[in-house]
Amino acid sequence: MGHHHTSNHIIYGLYTDETDLLKAVQKAKDDHLDIFNVYTPFPVHGLDPILGLAESRLHITGFVYGLLGTLTAFLGMSWIFTRDWPVIFGGKPYWPVPSFIPITFELTVLFAAIGMVVTFYTVSGMGPGITNPILDPRITDDKFCIAFNETTATDGDINKFKSFFQETGASEVNSKEIDA
């Protein structure tokens, strides 16, 4: 995608069942067709390996955010009770480590959850008020969609896409301009 294109021309086929979709994606991979994206109404298991999607690294960010929460809570409370304003509560030491465990745990969970959710929406280009192009409104209902980008495709490629959809049993084939 260069700077010249302000929009993509997408050709897409709709399937009525996830097993047809999985077979079609496998065939597209075997035929070396470059899939633009696959859209489904629910998470279809077994799709990621065929499509060649790398495992999400979201859980790694979750660990990092969680660690940040652990450190924030533990170091924060330690600093307050030993440096900023040391107070003896009920004869306990200035640095009562066991008392810090519950809040340290809670902030670990809180940071991990907020961090992961924010990261999820950010990297997925989603969020309050954000709109993304929708190829077909039935994708969130009962249609499974494979999309190819024909913006820079040759006539030969486009014919390949069309015959692919026909061979794999797509119930409909449509095309749409979407913002790049």
Place this chain on the structure above:
Amino acid sequence: MSAPISPVRQPLITGSKTYHQITEDLCSPTERAPNATWVIAFLISVSVLGFGLFCIAWTIWKGIGTWGSNRTIGWAWDITNFVWWIGIGHAGTLISAILLLFRQKWRTGVNRAAEAMTIFAVLCAALFPGIHVGRAWVVFYFFPYPNTRGPLWPNFNSPLLWDLFAISTYFTVSLLFWYTGLVPDFATVRDRAKGIRKKVYTFLAFGWTGAAKHWQRWESLSLVLAGIATPLVLSVHTIVSFDFATSVIPGWHTTIFPPYFVAGAIFSGFAMVQTLMLITRKVLNLQDYITVEHIESMNKVILATGSIVGVAYLTELFIAWYSGYIYEQFAFFNRAVGIYWWSYFGMMACNVISPQFFWNKKLRRSITFTFFMSIFINIGMWFERFVIIATTLARDYLPSSWSFYKPTWVEVGIYLGTMGLFFTLYLIFVRVAPVVAIAEVKSILKAGGDQYVEKHKAHHEKAELEAPAHH
């Protein structure tokens, strides 16, 4: 020898649904005008909420003296209601998080509503400490933020402060988990909507497209959130129990409290889920998605956690006797036959005896029976907290300070008000969001839909008939 064949499970979606029918059935309650039942229920809930707000205003205006608490019994009704509401919330997280980790497919029918219940119940709970502090307008003093009062920090040794962190975290994580699950379903509603509804749901759906990579991340996020929500939910009621267990009051100062409170929380939470779901499935016509199978599964959880609670009650009694410690012995003697004997009786009858009926499969699968049981358990679990709190405090170390507590109309009004708040929010929720998780139900259709289960069963039976021939 025949090979072990896993028994075929009962269907979780009945009525031979297609993906499109699932969308239709689950979106339609948000798309049609509310019926008279809903309007009446909503008006009642809002009125009760209004009265509750008036009672809260009355408390803040006149002071805590409008409550029945006294020098001996410093907290009673408010903390009872706080613990009760927090406990109710726990079932939502158990269903959405723990059952996800255990790959229990039946969770998809009830998780959305149960999580909503969690969020609303936590809101109701959080109200009580908020107003009990007296100066509710400076309630933010609880939080450790840099301030010009020293800086004066809260006491990190205090279980009440731990509780603040636990409840705030619990609310936030539950809300994020719930909303993230809702986003794909809001997109489904969006793609069917027109006009102003389309605008609203476009905003709510966050730009969801259903792309494969997004689903992958969404599943990863759900799994990790479930993984951290599981210890979180256990920690929340553990910390609530610390409010009592870290004190030196006989009857409170027991190490059994955390597991006992967590089991009780799940027990009462499931009862509330049953109450809500039995009404919801009937009113919104969702019998194909929330089946007797779901109800029975939840009743099994109620039976298990109810039995744990029963064992905990008996263990407390036994240990009080076995310890040889007279103050502990008196605390339990006083609970059972003291001035509040009737609340102890209510607790034992509703929480220990009544769930045992669920050993009977017929009763476990009876909708009417389940509904009444769910109400009993909610009452019983309220009594449990009242027994632990009011009974114990009413008879302290010094007989000259012994006292009696009874709630004033203001306290009753606030409690009713939280009921009003809970049902107002729930009624709005059933109008705005799909009550059953659409995408998640679709994802189990091939495994849990009755037409597919029948097919598996026929296949299975055929294999069994043919099996002897192979030997």
